[in-house]
Amino acid sequence: MYFRWRAALCSIITLMVDGLPFQVEVEVMAEFFVAVRYTNTTPVTPDNLCTSWTPMIVCSSDEKVLELNFTNANLKGTLPSSLSQLEYIRSFVAKNSQLTGTLPASISNWTKLNYFDAHIDKFLIANNQLNGTLPSAYSALARLQSFYGDYNMLMGTLPSEYSQLTALGTFSCSNNRLSGTLPASWRTLLLMTELSVTGNSLSGTLPPEYSSWSMISFFEVDGNALTGTLPPEYANWTMLHWLVVNNNFLSGTLPVEYSVNQILFLRLRNNNVAIRIF
Ligand SMILES: *[C@@H]1O[C@H](CO)[C@@H](O)[C@H](O)[C@H]1NC(C)=O
Ligand SMILES: *[C@@H]1O[C@H](CO)[C@@H](O)[C@H](O)[C@H]1NC(C)=O
Ligand SMILES: *[C@@H]1O[C@H](CO)[C@@H](O)[C@H](O)[C@H]1NC(C)=O
Numbered sequence: 651m652y653f654r655w656r657a658a659l660c661s662i663i664t665l666m667v668d669g670l671p672f673q674v675e676v677e678v679m680a681e682f683f684v685a686v687r688y689t690n691t692t693p694v695t696p697d698n699l700c701t702s703w704t705p706m707i708v709c710s711s712d713e714k715v716l717e718l719n720f721t722n723a724n725l726k727g728t729l730p731s732s733l734s735q736l737e738y739i740r741s742f743v744a745k746n747s748q749l750t751g752t753l754p755a756s757i758s759n760w761t762k763l764n765y766f767d768a769h770i771d772k773f774l775i776a777n778n779q780l781n782g783t784l785p786s787a788y789s790a791l792a793r794l795q796s797f798y799g800d801y802n803m804l805m806g807t808l809p810s811e812y813s814q815l816t817a818l819g820t821f822s823c824s825n826n827r828l829s830g831t832l833p834a835s836w837r838t839l840l841l842m843t844e845l846s847v848t849g850n851s852l853s854g855t856l857p858p859e860y861s862s863w864s865m866i867s868f869f870e871v872d873g874n875a876l877t878g879t880l881p882p883e884y885a886n887w888t889m890l891h892w893l894v895v896n897n898n899f900l901s902g903t904l905p906v907e908y909s910v911n912q913i914l915f916l917r918l919r920n921n922n923v924a925i926r927i928f
């Protein structure tokens with residue numbers, strides 16, 4: 651009896667002192683390498699996790715995985731849902747590969763962190779072959795600043811729940827198969843500076859509600875099926891430099907309220923929008 655208690659107590663102490671998250675991270679990364687068919691011949695161990703794959707794996711001084719950057723790493727499989735167990739991650743980058751399958755909803759867990767100030771702020775998976783939808787569960791990633799999902803095969807709608815991503819500065823998801831409308835609920839994304847949803851199948855109108863985006867400088871919605879007019883309310887976008895709305899079904903005129911002088915790049919072609927000569 652005594653020995654059984656002693657053994658149990660020892661394993662509890664090991665969990666607490668040796669840092670269970672660290673062992674979990676070793677297992678998660680080993681599983682990641684297999685899942686994405688990363689050409690990795692070295693087995694992942696607690697000793698090499700933070701040293702053998704720099705700069706692709708960046709750890710904190712206390713050896714927690716903070717950043718993964720596998721840009722151009724020729725990844726081929728799917729993103730494993732066990733990634734959600736990387737509790738300290740701040741930045742996940744897997745651009746320019748051939749990842750397939752869907753975006754795991756489980757990583758909405760990346761917000762439920764027990765480490766002071768840990769949070770995901772960058773999620774960059776552009777240029778892969780990911781399909782499925784933008785998980786509405788990602789609305790929990792409360793401190794996400796940049797999302798780049800361009801050039802994939804994502805479908806479904808822009809989740810209206812992303813109105814909760816109030817730290818978001820860049821949302822870029824051009825050249826996918828997104829449909830539905832630009833959600834009016836996104837009016838709450840007050841830090842939005844760059845929105846690109848070029849080359850999807852979005853329909854409906856440009857929400858006048860986005861006039862609240864006082865930081866917006868880059869707004870690109872060309873190559874969709876948007877209808878209606880350019881909202882005069884966007885005259886409120888005093889930081890706007892880039893306005894690209896060509897190849898839609900917009901009509902009306904460029905609102906006289908817009909201060910076109912500060913717009914450095916303006917594309918309206920292949921709509922039915924008349925431009926007055928100022
Ligand atoms: C990721 O790594 C690439 C080089 O492979 C680098 O150019 C890029 O800036 C890195 N991105 C981030 C967000 O760290
Ligand atoms: C998504 O991609 C996977 C793997 O490439 C494929 O098996 C699946 O049929 C695709 N799903 C859709 C809805 O296209
Ligand atoms: C969320 O993370 C916890 C541990 O941090 C894990 O037990 C749980 O399975 C995760 N949930 C999902 C959906 O991955």
Ligand SMILES: *[C@@H]1O[C@H](CO)[C@@H](O)[C@H](O)[C@H]1NC(C)=O
Nearest residue numbers: 859860861862863864883886
């Ligand atoms: C215009 O932007 C300001 C902040 O810069 C905001 O207070 C105001 O509500 C906005 N107007 C509209 C119509 O959204």
